[in-house]
Amino acid sequence: MKAIVDCNSFYASCEQVFRPDWKGKPIVVLSNNDGCIIARNDEAKRLGIVMGGPFFKAKDEIKAKNITVCSSNYALYGDLSRRVMETLLYFNPEIEVYSVDEAFLDLQSIPTNCLKNYATTVKDTVFQWTGIPVSIGIAATKTLAKVANRICKKQKAKHNGVFILSDVDEINEALDNTAIEDIWGVGRNNSKKLRFWGIDTALKLSKKDTAWAKKHLGGVVGVRLINELNGIPCIELGEGLEIKKMIASTRSFGKPVTTLSDLKEAIATYTARAAEKLRLQESAAGAIQVFFRSDKFDYAIPYHKNTQFSILSSATANTNELILEAQKLTEKGFQSGVAYKKAGVCLFMLVPENAIQKNLFDTVEANPQVVKLNKTMDMLNRKLGRDTVKFASVGLTQDWKTRCEERSPEYTTKWKDLPRIGKRAK
DNA sequence: TCTGGGGTCCTAGGACCC
């Protein structure tokens, strides 16, 4: 059996950990730039706040209903996520961290009659150690575990955080109660197709044969999906730390950017961030891409976007080199007169940093001091806070910076934000 | 005023190899 452990309303729960006075009150969390609503706790869900909608459209309603609004605070969520995962690791070395708020657990070594107790202990311990409530779904395949998890969250009182799907009748009932678009692996496009063919529940889909799936549901992907629904595992647990194959850093601007110097500053900032992530997984990038675009929702002005790509003469993880290349590309693609709304940097062709293929025609020897410089910068920024040391090209004022008007303190990752007991810090 | 930011995997088809 496999389990999926999923944090309940993760971002909203993180915000509540350090604000006991928010207990029982509705909360929503916004995306970057305070753009969309990306998390709501149960109380906010009950008040009818929808997921993913643009914030400015729901603003009045949210105010009227007295719902607390948080800008996203990824430093906080990242740190609490790490604590949750470490707690899971304490129980089970066979864990696949699937996303910031989810992990799969391999339960092969747990006897069937102990599963319920085991999962309940895991759930309670995570809550006790981190303050984050989780739901656990258990079944023979990842896809069925996901089904169990959904039901577990939907019927909180009935399942109390743990739901095991093992009995055939129970599985069928669960599948019958799962709408086609709620299946893990069925997205917007396929659910539309399936509904058109009259397949509207997971149970109906599970009855289709694999040849049909191969033809109509994206080849092997469809075959796997049907097998998984029938309890035949086709998606194995991932191994520990997966090395990323691409790394990106992209952001919307708080206000439109119109000058080349501002755009270059933003691109340098995103490049520095991406390079940090690159070094964290001990890789180097062989290629870099930058892009920038105008507001895609503003139909009054013509939409403008530009993407520039370059393969480096040899792979590097050096921020300085990457920024220089990114800025060259920015100069190439920039158009004056355009109001840019969003920009980003992607790094591709990632290789391990200790296996960089040198270019035959490189005239400059790699300087070991530069590697040390980058590592030292990372260390300082990790220890003393992000951007303690940075490249001048990222700018000092950063007028274009993302909006986040309701950001909570970084309770667990910044000394000055450490919560105080007794008197609330001003 | 105002609409997020990351990622992965798979397929089809073309170019090329022997």
Place this chain on the structure above:
DNA sequence: TCTGGGGTCCTAGGACCC
């Protein structure tokens, strides 16, 4: 009349996930 059989690698684009 008639034109093989097997491969690999790469890219663009689609679909999906959180």
